[in-house]
Amino acid sequence: MITLSGVTKRHPGGQEAVRRLDLSVARGEFVLLTGHSGAGKSTVLKLMAGIERPTEGTVTVSGQDLGTIRSGALPYLRRNLGLVFQDHKLLLDRSVFDNVALPLRIAGFPGADIGKRVRAALDRVGLLDRERGDPVTLSGGEQQRVCIARAIVHRPAVVLADEPTANLDEAYALEIVGLFRRLHEVGVTLVVSTHSPTAFGDARVREVALRQGILVRSGEARA
Amino acid sequence: MSRLLREHGLAFQDALRRLGGQFVAAFLNLLVIGIALSLPLAMYVVLGNVSDFSRQAAAEPQLTLFLRPDADATVARNIESRLKGHAAIGRYQFVAKAVALEDLKKAAGLSGIVEELGRNPLPDAYVVTGRPDGAEALEALRSEAATWPGVDHAQLDTLWARQVEAVIRGGRTVVVILGSLLGVALVAITFNTIRLQILGRREEIEVSKLIGATNAFIRRPFLYLGTLQGLIGACIAWGLVMFAVGVLERELGVAASLIAQDGVLRRLDIRDTIALAVLAGGLGWFGAWLSVTLHLRRFEPV
Numbered sequence: 419m420i421t422l423s424g425v426t427k428r429h430p431g432g433q434e435a436v437r438r439l440d441l442s443v444a445r446g447e448f449v450l451l452t453g454h455s456g457a458g459k460s461t462v463l464k465l466m467a468g469i470e471r472p473t474e475g476t477v478t479v480s481g482q483d484l485g486t487i488r489s490g491a492l493p494y495l496r497r498n499l500g501l502v503f504q505d506h507k508l509l510l511d512r513s514v515f516d517n518v519a520l521p522l523r524i525a526g527f528p529g530a531d532i533g534k535r536v537r538a539a540l541d542r543v544g545l546l547d548r549e550r551g552d553p554v555t556l557s558g559g560e561q562q563r564v565c566i567a568r569a570i571v572h573r574p575a576v577v578l579a580d581e582p583t584a585n586l587d588e589a590y591a592l593e594i595v596g597l598f599r600r601l602h603e604v605g606v607t608l609v610v611s612t613h614s615p616t617a618f619g620d621a622r623v624r625e626v627a628l629r630q631g632i633l634v635r636s637g638e639a640r641a
Numbered sequence: 642m643s644r645l646l647r648e649h650g651l652a653f654q655d656a657l658r659r660l661g662g663q664f665v666a667a668f669l670n671l672l673v674i675g676i677a678l679s680l681p682l683a684m685y686v687v688l689g690n691v692s693d694f695s696r697q698a699a700a701e702p703q704l705t706l707f708l709r710p711d712a713d714a715t716v717a718r719n720i721e722s723r724l725k726g727h728a729a730i731g732r733y734q735f736v737a738k739a740v741a742l743e744d745l746k747k748a749a750g751l752s753g754i755v756e757e758l759g760r761n762p763l764p765d766a767y768v769v770t771g772r773p774d775g776a777e778a779l780e781a782l783r784s785e786a787a788t789w790p791g792v793d794h795a796q797l798d799t800l801w802a803r804q805v806e807a808v809i810r811g812g813r814t815v816v817v818i819l820g821s822l823l824g825v826a827l828v829a830i831t832f833n834t835i836r837l838q839i840l841g842r843r844e845e846i847e848v849s850k851l852i853g854a855t856n857a858f859i860r861r862p863f864l865y866l867g868t869l870q871g872l873i874g875a876c877i878a879w880g881l882v883m884f885a886v887g888v889l890e891r892e893l894g895v896a897a898s899l900i901a902q903d904g905v906l907r908r909l910d911i912r913d914t915i916a917l918a919v920l921a922g923g924l925g926w927f928g929a930w931l932s933v934t935l936h937l938r939r940f941e942p943v
Binding site: 467469490493494495496497499501507509520521523524525526528529568 | 647648651844845851853855856858
């Protein structure tokens with residue numbers, strides 16, 4: 419599903435965020451990217467989403483090489499991904515409903531479908547009663563759940579989440595982990611970066627550890 | 642197809658919302674665009690009226706042959722015999738000096754002054770009307786008639802109309818230059834408005850690109866916004882010019898009937914209106930396209 423072969427990402431200053439990384443994520447797999455700050459977890463997720471291009475090596479998502487893909491084709495590839503950001507990236511001048519509906523509007527879904535799917539996604543993250551609410555009035559955990567609802571509303575095959583439990587207290591973090599487990603159970607491929615893997619303690623999760631951009635440990639792939 | 646229409650509908654709604662969202666700023670912008678457009682537009686209308694008037698005058702060219710003060714009936718008959726059957730002439734009329742004096746008294750209300758003169762200063766004259774579109778033949782006749790015995794002065798009445806036409810041609814060039822400059826101003830105003838809109842929506846654009854929005858999807862509401870600005874600016878300019886023509890017509894009163902036969906000045910017709918809308922809307926669209934294309938390149942992700 420996702421393959422990184424000999425990938426190096428060098429920033430303009432010459433600093434290498436990722437070094438000669440080889441990693442494969444199978445369809446339906448739940449991969450945890452672990453490591454300290456600066457280990458390269460976010461860069462790996464950005465490479466997988468086509469937000470960053472590799473300096474060396476190849477990144478392939480659903481058979482498409484992101485190094486050679488036309489820039490015009492990239493948005494269509496991203497529509498098959500669900501992205502969860504550490505800083506949520508919610509639009510604060512829009513309601514919760516409108517934030518979650520954004521991927522559907524971009525993909526050109528009809529209005530009636532949008533309503534149904536947004537409510538279903540909000541129901542899934544337990545925020546159906548907040549659909550008309552203002553994101554700024556939500557707690558950090560609720561904002562993260564809105565972000566997850568936005569990532570899954572268009573039912574993507576792959577969800578990439580960058581530190582989704584960071585800055586959340588334990589109870590909220592467990593809620594988010596529970597959500598990801600439920601997504602995994604319905605066949606969604608998940609790649610989640612975290613510096614606290616214990617919260618995800620589950621035999622069906624593969625942990626991939628990074629240190630200073632180098633892969634130091636990779637569990638066995640299991641769907 | 643329906644999906645594309647739906648996307649355009651949403652983009653249009655979004656543009657309307659943006660326009661209404663900052664009503665005062667948007668209104669002032671539109672007013673600037675409207676006034677900028679109304680300047681060349683007003684000149685165009687004025688030139689159109691003057692052009693109609695001069696064309697009307699030039700359509701029936703007239704040549705007036707003023708006879709010498711000492712010319713007697715025999716001289717007048719000789720001139721008449723030359724005019725009879727001349728190819729360039731549609732009709733002619735002899736205006737005796739006494740009749741001309743009476744007309745002058747009636748027309749200009751100068752009877753008191755004329756009475757004071759004690760004698761009739763006007764000469765006998767032939768007023769010659771050329772055939773339709775026979776201005777050039779009449780011009781040749783003017784040169785010829787000026788040499789005839791007994792003719793003091795030959796005056797072609799279309800000469801001034803031609804001079805006015807020459808001025809109008811120059812005026813049209815000024816309209817084109819002014820229109821082009823103000824067209825550039827419209828593009829610049831739209832460019833800047835859209836730039837500010839893009840900067841204000843930076844976060845939204847970045848998030849949208851991250852979750853799969855194409856550049857076309859992001860560009861669309863801004864293009865509608867630019868086009869709407871141009872169109873509304875054109876409506877304001879149209880209204881200003883039509884209002885000004887109405888006021889001018891009332892103020893000119895009798896003089897308006899000298900310019901236009903029925904006393905109604907020429908306004909912007911449907912063709913002018915459509916051309917104005919297409920031009921202003923197109924320039925607004927272009928300004929927005931330029932702005933959004935240049936600024937979107939700076940946004941991540943690509």
